[in-house]
Amino acid sequence: MTTTRRTQQQRRDQAASALLNAAAELVVEQGVRALTLARVSERAGYSRGLVTHHFGSKQALLERLAHATQAGFVPGLDGLPPGLDRLLRLIDGYVGALGRAGVAHRAFLLLWAEAATAPELAPIFRERDEAFRADLREDVAAGLADGTIRADVVPDEAAIAIVGQLRGIGLQRLLDPEAVDTERLRHSVTEQWRRALARA
Template sequence: MGQAMRRTQAERSDESERRLLDATARVVAEHGVSAATFDAIGRSAGYSRGLATQKFGSKQGLIEALISDLHDQQEAKLAAYHLDQRPGLEAVLEYVDLYLRHLGDSPASRAYFMLLAGSVADASDLRAAFERSHERVKARLVSLIRRGQAGGGLRPELDADSAALMVGSLLLGVSVQWLVDPQVDLDAIRRTSLQTLKLALAAPAGK
C-alpha cells in the first residue's frame, strides 16, 4: 500500500509539473515574457505561487525547464515519423516539412521563440539554455546529413556541420518571422524551403 501511495504521489508531482510548464507557455504566449510571474503561472495552472517556487526554485529555473520541455515535445513528435530509418535526404526534408507544418499548432512554439527573442535582447543567462537546445537540433541534423552522404543521396562535398547549421538557421528565421507576423503564409514558405533545400543538398544524378 505504501508503494501504491508513493506512486500516486509521484504521479501527482508529475501532473503538477506538467500543468505548471503548460501554464508558463500559455502565459508567455498570450501575455508576454514579463507577465510570466509565479503568481500568474500559479493561477493559470490552478496552484499557488509557492508550488511553482518549490518545483523550480526561481523564474530562471522554471524557464530553463520549459525550454528543455518544449524541445523534448518537438523531438517526441518527430520520433513518431522514424526519421532515423529513412534515407538521409528524405529524412532531412521530412524534418523541415514536419517542423514547418506544425509551427503554429500550439502556444508552446510561440512561447519558445518569444523567450528566445527576449533572452537575446536582454543578453540574459537563458541564452545558454537555448544554445543547448539548438545544439541538440544541430546534432540531429548532422546525423541525418552524414547518413545521406554515406548513402549517396546528399552531396558528399558538403560540410555536414555547416549544412546542419544552415538548415537550422532557415527554420529559426522562419519561426521568428512567424512570431513577428503570425499571418505569414507558412505553407508557401514550407514548399519553397523544401524545393530550395532539395536543390542545394541533393547529390547530382548519376553520382
C-alpha cells in the same frame, strides 16, 4: 460507478504540466520579464510553494519550458534512420507544424528570440540550438556516407543554415500569420533543401 484514484506521480506530472502551460501562456501574453513564480502559480491555480517545489527558481522553470516545448515538435521521425530523407521530412514537418503551433511552441520561439539579449536565457537556448544542430549534422553526415548528399556539403554549415531558416520562418509566422502560409511554404522550403543537398 468507481473512479480510479490518481497516483502521486500522476498528480505531480499533472501539476508540472499545468505550471508549464501557465508559464507558456504568460510568456506569450506578457513576455519573459513579466514571468514570475507567483504569476505562474496564480495562473495555474496552485500555491506558490508548489511552483517552487517543482522548479526551485525562475531559471529552472525556463529551462524545463525550453526542453518541454521543443520536444516532439515534429512527430513521426523517431523510427527513421538518419539521412537525407529524414532531414527533408523534418524540414517539411517543422514548417507545417509552425502553422499549428500552440501556446507552448509560440512561447519557445519568443524565448529563443529574447535569448539574444537576456543573459539568463542565452545558455538555455544555446544548448537547445546545439542539440537541434547535432541532430541535423547527424542526418547530413549519414547522407554524405550513403552518397545521397553531395560530397561538398559541410554538415555544420548546413545545420546552422537550416536552424536559422526554420526559426526565422517561425518568428515571421508569429509576427504576421496571414503573410506566412506554412502549408504552401513547407513544400518550397523542403524542395530548396533537396536541391541544395541532394547528389544529382
